[in-house]
């Protein structure tokens with residue numbers, strides 16, 4: 001079973017992106033690895049129970065996920081429609097585009113008194129360009145400028161990449177970006193000899209501000225395990241023992257758990273996945289017809305990474321691409337061909353708090369990467385079961401730490417096009 005999980009930062013958080021002393025940036029979210037480590041450390045402090053420790057952290061029956069910024073409860077954020085924690089926070093896919101000058105979702109732009117010209121997803125256009133063997137340049141040209149109406153004309157600025165995190169409300173017209181707020185803290189070094197300020201040592205740390213919410217999910221093998229972990233998590237939060245990231249001895253890293261928000265989530269079923277797949281495919285075919293692009297495959301579906309994903313080939317070499325061969329080998333899903341990708345890769349580092357040792361660095365395909373597949377097999381029940389399996393179980397290594405979360409035919413790719421409608425700020 002799956003549960004949503006929301007925490008609030010009670011003090012600034014610093015989760016370093018690099019071990020290099022020259023880097024001072026923090027992650028803009030709470031990685032699942034860090035969350036798992038924090039809970040494991042807290043368990044050692046308050047429960048002297050090896051069996052329970054094994055059940056929670058080593059058995060593979062509890063999986064953690066990244067917690068993404070969910071700042072929709074802030075006083076200065078008028079977007080109250082997006083406060084519902086039933087709705088996930090996700091990385092904005094790599095294929096999102098927004099006006100270069102006034103970027104952002106149009107939703108509530110008026111009430112926020114901000115000029116935001118809208119967001120669209122370019123995956124379908126890039127996909128069509130790819131299947132046309134990169135000959136139909138007009139597909140891209142027709143969708144590269146901001147059409148936001150300004151003074152009886154259009155804005156006409158180029159569309160640029162648009163990244164971060166977002167939440168979609170009940171309806172597609174309700175969609176907003178959620179950004180983690182950060183600041184720089186300047187700290188003095190402490191002399192190891194005297195325990196007082198070390199002269200000449202002054203350093204900066206970027207931190208995530210206190211008072212922010214972070215949203216994620218956790219999965220449990222069964223209800224009993226969920227209830228047991230729930231009790232433990234609440235106790236940890238009540239005792240102020242959930243501490244995360246770096247500089248803990250300097251008062252950073254305190255988290256509290258929003259107990260009311262730690263509850264079961266109803267998962268998507270195969271039917272809703274099937275509807276999404278068909279909806280994307282229909283839009284893809286309709287646009288292909290509109291731009292006179294011949295489609296070599298019957299069905300098209302994208303896989304979008306909701307967290308960094310670590311996959312290796314049979315010889316344990318890190319892969320930076322999710323391709324048809326991998327889907328075939330790992331999920332027995334034959335006849336899928338990768339036709340377009342918008343992907344990045346990232347070095348993943350980590351610290352094993354339990355053993356006090358650094359974790360081996362690995363290569364991951366970055367969250368928000370998108371892979372578009374063409375499918376020529378029979379789109380029968382087995383096909384949809386395979387896709388459902390991919391989505392529910394995730395892909396690749398270290399899934400218990402939140403890696404490898406993916407979504408098939410994410411509605412973002414066919415729903416989000418604020419330039420298509422002529423609506424101004426809704």
Ligand SMILES: [Zn+2]
Nearest residue numbers: 099117146155
């Ligand atoms: Zn514009």
